[in-house]
Amino acid sequence: MNEKVVITAAITGAIHTPTMSPYLPVTPKQIADEAVRAYEAGAAVVHIHGRRESDGLAVGDVNIMKEIITSIKSRCNVVICITTGGALGMTVEQRVSPVTLYKPELGSFNAGSINFALFPVLNKFKEWKYEWEKQYLGMTEDFIFPNTFKSMKEYCRIFTEHGTKPEFEIYDSGMVNNVAFMINAGWIKKPVYIQFVLGVLGGLTPSPENLMFLVDYARRQIGDFVFSVCVAGRAQFPTCTQALLLGGNCRVGLEDNLYLEKGKMAKSNAEQVAKMIRISKELGVEPATPDEARKILGLKGIDKVNY
Numbered sequence: 460m461n462e463k464v465v466i467t468a469a470i471t472g473a474i475h476t477p478t479m480s481p482y483l484p485v486t487p488k489q490i491a492d493e494a495v496r497a498y499e500a501g502a503a504v505v506h507i508h509g510r511r512e513s514d515g516l517a518v519g520d521v522n523i524m525k526e527i528i529t530s531i532k533s534r535c536n537v538v539i540c541i542t543t544g545g546a547l548g549m550t551v552e553q554r555v556s557p558v559t560l561y562k563p564e565l566g567s568f569n570a571g572s573i574n575f576a577l578f579p580v581l582n583k584f585k586e587w588k589y590e591w592e593k594q595y596l597g598m599t600e601d602f603i604f605p606n607t608f609k610s611m612k613e614y615c616r617i618f619t620e621h622g623t624k625p626e627f628e629i630y631d632s633g634m635v636n637n638v639a640f641m642i643n644a645g646w647i648k649k650p651v652y653i654q655f656v657l658g659v660l661g662g663l664t665p666s667p668e669n670l671m672f673l674v675d676y677a678r679r680q681i682g683d684f685v686f687s688v689c690v691a692g693r694a695q696f697p698t699c700t701q702a703l704l705l706g707g708n709c710r711v712g713l714e715d716n717l718y719l720e721k722g723k724m725a726k727s728n729a730e731q732v733a734k735m736i737r738i739s740k741e742l743g744v745e746p747a748t749p750d751e752a753r754k755i756l757g758l759k760g761i762d763k764v765n766y
């Protein structure tokens with residue numbers, strides 16, 4: 460285990476919809492306020508998506524993103540990781556545009572194409588708060604999240620040009636191989652930062668064996684790397700705890716899991732961060748500050764962003 464853990468809070472994402480939780484932040488102000496509270500609770504990194512103010516639809520509007528990240532930066536020095544996964548239906552060019560514009564310290568970089576399926580959740584709700592939700596989730600029955608080698612090559616170029624560290628999102632074992640290929644092809648330099656994402660329908664399910672396998676396989680393919688783990692759904696806390704035991708970092712937040720424990724919704728991202736910190740401290744691991752996280756992840760520094 461490491462002495463310090465980088466805890467990321469993924470504040471709102473593009474998967475959950477307003478009907479699923481009254482606590483999901485949706486306006487730019489709510490998203491920024493939640494990010495600052497997550498920082499105050501001990502998160503070193505916040506992972507940010509934008510949503511439309513009027514109805515919470517996940518959108519890739521760069522002005523909304525700017526409003527959120529400038530508000531956060533004016534209040535604290537937390538590391539901001541901007542999504543380039545974006546929202547369903549965005550083009551790859553649209554998804555990467557915040558990196559070009561705002562040159563963040565850290566950006567998500569999805570390391571391959573997958574079926575990204577949310578449609579089974581349609582059976583869980585009868586009434587929807589907004590019209591768009593049903594259609595948005597339903598269309599994923601026929602959706603491929605595209606991250607081809609051609610687009611990943613372009614992403615590598617853009618991330619490198621702007622000094623933004625990629626956080627490679629790995630949903631399945633073949634994507635480990637994709638990252639190894641990008642390193643060997645000279646598209647991206649080591650050391651890399653990997654986020655293992657478990658629990659998306661279309662990718663690997665969370666289990667101790669699957670995480671062990673991914674970490675071990677990545678060590679064989681890539682050598683040394685820094686990693687974090689995030690999990691969609693109820694295995695979030697157990698799997699994040701396993702990540703600590705394996706010398707990794709972890710991500711919590713309402714993007715991935717709306718609950719604090721069985722049957723109890725999380726009222727904020729900060730609640731989940733506080734729980735993860737309680738678990739970490741019991742194991743003798745302290746949460747890294749944002750500046751410690753910058754060292755651990757090899758980031759360029761907050762003075763070099765463009766927002």
Ligand code: KMH
Pocket residue numbers: 469472473474542543544545567568569628656659691714
């Ligand atoms: N929503 C997660 C399953 C991204 O933003 O680029 C993965 C994610 C992707 O966070």
Ligand code: ZN
Pocket residue numbers: 469472473506508542544567714
């Ligand atoms: Zn995300």
